[in-house]
Amino acid sequence: MDPVYFDNAATTPVDPDVLETMLPYFTEDFGNADAAHQFGRNCKVAVEDARENIARLLNAEPSEIIFTSGGTESDNAAIKGVYSALSPAGKNEIITSPIEHHAVMHPAESLKRQGAKVIYLKPNSDGIITADQVKEAITDKTAIVSLMHVNNEIGSINPVKEIATVCREAGVPFHSDTVQSVGKIPVDVKELGLNMLSISAHKIYGPKGIGVLYVKNGTPWIPWLQGGSQERRRRGGTSNIPGIVGLAKAMELCWENMEAHTQKFIALRKKIINGLENRFKGKFTINGPKESGVPHILNIGFKTGSSRGLDGEMLLLNLDIEGICVSNGSACTSGATEPSHVLQEVVEDDAITNSSIRISFGKQNSEEEIDFFLDKLEGVLDRMMKVAS
Numbered sequence: 001m002d003p004v005y006f007d008n009a010a011t012t013p014v015d016p017d018v019l020e021t022m023l024p025y026f027t028e029d030f031g032n033a034d035a036a037h038q039f040g041r042n043c044k045v046a047v048e049d050a051r052e053n054i055a056r057l058l059n060a061e062p063s064e065i066i067f068t069s070g071g072t073e074s075d076n077a078a079i080k081g082v083y084s085a086l087s088p089a090g091k092n093e094i095i096t097s098p099i100e101h102h103a104v105m106h107p108a109e110s111l112k113r114q115g116a117k118v119i120y121l122k123p124n125s126d127g128i129i130t131a132d133q134v135k136e137a138i139t140d141k142t143a144i145v146s147l148m149h150v151n152n153e154i155g156s157i158n159p160v161k162e163i164a165t166v167c168r169e170a171g172v173p174f175h176s177d178t179v180q181s182v183g184k185i186p187v188d189v190k191e192l193g194l195n196m197l198s199i200s201a202h203k204i205y206g207p208k209g210i211g212v213l214y215v216k217n218g219t220p221w222i223p224w225l226q227g228g229s230q231e232r233r234r235r236g237g238t239s240n241i242p243g244i245v246g247l248a249k250a251m252e253l254c255w256e257n258m259e260a261h262t263q264k265f266i267a268l269r270k271k272i273i274n275g276l277e278n279r280f281k282g283k284f285t286i287n288g289p290k291e292s293g294v295p296h297i298l299n300i301g302f303k304t305g306s307s308r309g310l311d312g313e314m315l316l317l318n319l320d321i322e323g324i325c326v327s328n329g330s331a332c333t334s335g336a337t338e339p340s341h342v343l344q345e346v347v348e349d350d351a352i353t354n355s356s357i358r359i360s361f362g363k364q365n366s367e368e369e370i371d372f373f374l375d376k377l378e379g380v381l382d383r384m385m386k387v388a389s
């Protein structure tokens with residue numbers, strides 16, 4: 001069997017239809033969208049069509065869609081842009097959580113070094129922050145609330161609609177990192193009522209290096225990346241035309257197939273959990289929500305009986321050798337592998353945190369791959385557990 005790729009929360013393969021939509025913009029319609037001649041005008045039309053389509057899918061206005069280089073840039077631009085608009089008026093507090101993606105936490109930390117106060121709301125063991133927690137934390141100094149929609153490691157879904165209501169009532173801009181929810185579960189900006197959200201194409205079968213920052217009209221925000229007058233002076237830089245048309249196509253396909261993909265992921269998840277129950281009863285646990293999260297992200301911790309657990313890196317490497325690609329969400333900092341900051345926050349037992357893997361499905365995965373995975377996992381765990389105990 002070909003290697004099994006169960007790391008779709010990290011990135012996905014580009015859909016062939018998306019690629020086909022993009023190809024002419026590399027070679028034939030390669031113009032600069034800001035040029036006044038026909039090569040430029042053709043590209044401008046493609047960019048504005050994509051913007052309109054994306055706005056329609058999100059139930060936003062085209063003027064509220066800003067193309068960026070991806071989720072990281074969108075998160076940075078949201079947080080730093082609102083903070084620079086509001087901090088001169090004394091609003092210097094940022095409310096977020098300790099299980100956000102680093103693309104949110106690191107900009108918040110960098111603003112802290114410039115005088116911001118960062119308030120981290122504690123998630124429950126399912127990775128959820130409630131609207132009441134946000135309500136309690138907001139003060140007249142709050143500049144922005146930034147809380148993710150779906151967590152990339154454990155798949156929990158925050159109640160962003162309720163959080164947005166609390167923020168709106170308090171007059172505080174609310175940004176949500178929707179990188180893992182857009183294209184997977186319904187995201188309608190009017191229904192959710194948030195001010196800003198971040199999108200990344202490569203998580204939804206689109207290309208890498210392109211994303212969107214949605215900024216609701218009227219949100220206090222100063223453009224972050226300055227340069228040319230692209231994106232109505234809100235994001236300098238020559239437009240990535242193949243990326244932009246690819247993102248719009250990827251979103252369109254995800255919207256069309258959302259229900260079918262969801263049903264597929266539910267079936268794959270059920271099969272894998274049944275298989276784990278049959279083979280490893282009592283020896284594994286699901287980190288984060290058992291039922292209420294997104295179906296395509298499953299985080300499993302293995303119980304070894306030893307206080308340190310398994311070596312997570314070795315577990316990944318051994319699975320890789322066997323042709324299984326998963327992740328453990330850990331970060332490699334200065335050469336040393338740190339356990340995942342998300343699991344450290346929501347899982348009490350360090351041995352489980354160390355011995356966890358994240359499985360994330362994509363539309364290309366199959367039931368046969370689950371059987372293959374379970375067989376290989378059994379062999380790897382058998383060997384590793386003997387060493388650990």
Ligand SMILES: Cc1ncc(COP(=O)(O)O)c(C=O)c1O
Pocket residue numbers: 009010069070071072073075101103148150151152177179180199200201202209211
């Ligand atoms: C929740 C979340 N936010 C932001 C990002 C960063 O997106 P990008 O890779 O497009 O910069 C990721 C990617 O891993 C993510 O999962």
